[in-house]
Amino acid sequence: AQTVTQxxxxxSVQEAETVTLSCTYDTSENNYYLFWYKQPPSRxxxxxxxxxxxxxxxxxxxxxxxxxxxxxxSFSLKISDSQLGDTAMYFCAFIPGAGSYxxxxxxxxxxxxxx
Amino acid sequence: xxxxxxxxxxxxxxxxxxxxxxxKPISGHNSLxxxxxxxxxxxxLLIYFNNxxxxxxxxxxxxxxxxxMPNASFSTLKxxxxxxxxxxxxxxxxxxxxxxxxxxxxxxxSGTQLSVL
Numbered sequence: 001a002q003t004v005t006q007x008x009x010x011x012s013v014q015e016a017e018t019v020t021l022s023c024t025y026d027t028s029e030n031n032y033y034l035f036w037y038k039q040p041p042s043r044x045x046x047x048x049x050x051x052x053x054x055x056x057x058x059x060x061x062x063x064x065x066x067x068x069x070x071x072x073x074s075f076s077l078k079i080s081d082s083q084l085g086d087t088a089m090y091f092c093a094f095i096p097g098a099g100s101y102x103x104x105x106x107x108x109x110x111x112x113x114x115x
Numbered sequence: 116x117x118x119x120x121x122x123x124x125x126x127x128x129x130x131x132x133x134x135x136x137x138x139k140p141i142s143g144h145n146s147l148x149x150x151x152x153x154x155x156x157x158x159x160l161l162i163y164f165n166n167x168x169x170x171x172x173x174x175x176x177x178x179x180x181x182x183x184m185p186n187a188s189f190s191t192l193k194x195x196x197x198x199x200x201x202x203x204x205x206x207x208x209x210x211x212x213x214x215x216x217x218x219x220x221x222x223x224x225s226g227t228q229l230s231v232l
Contacts, residue, residue, distance in 0.1 A: 011137070042225060043204065043225050043228075044221035044224065044226070045206065045208070046223075047220055047221070048199075091157075091158065101148075101170075102163070102164055102171075102182045103159050103160070103221070105158040107157045108157065
């Protein structure tokens with residue numbers, strides 16, 4: 001069974017600064033996919049960024065980037081130039097690549113951007 | 116498209132009552148998921164439909180829970196009778212493909228906050 005661990009229940013960052021959210025996972029799969037989802041107060045889960053395990057290059061989406069360390073089973077999210085709208089819960093998630101449809105989520109990190 | 120639409124947004128009921136949560140997936144999506152979110156357990160998959168057919172309901176907690184998808188544009192999750200431990204946020208999500216999170220994005224609704232007193 002796969003597990004996803006987010007060790008930081010809460011974090012805060014000053015507006016315009018950079019923050020990194022941590023995520024580790026455990027799996028015996030060789031090919032899989034990792035995700036970061038954002039859940040603002042509106043509750044809707046929004047995909048922030050996606051990484052395929054067989055790709056060595058770290059994914060980036062505008063101000064969001066990941067540091068994917070496959071050997072260490074680590075998948076951290078870096079948010080640059082933090083904005084007030086980044087305040088939300090952030091969930092790390094995992095799915096095996098072998099035809100699975102079931103996402104395994106971490107417990108989340110509550111990020112507060114301080115003006 | 117309006118996205119995945121869930122109703123009601125909030126539901127407060129008394130223990131023992133029947134509760135029905137509703138979901139309208141994005142038009143053209145053939146995969147639909149129901150998730151439950153609690154503080155203790157996080158997000159858990161309850162049931163997965165593909166082309167209106169339940170494929171995996173192993174996450175449904177017990178017989179009090181049932182889900183249906185009578186057509187491609189509508190799904191329900193029913194709890195009967197409801198209990199206080201069912202209090203949670205229930206999400207519906209849809210996607211174009213059977214492996215939604217690899218080739219296609221998974222779109223979530225805004226969830227239903229259920230409180231069972």
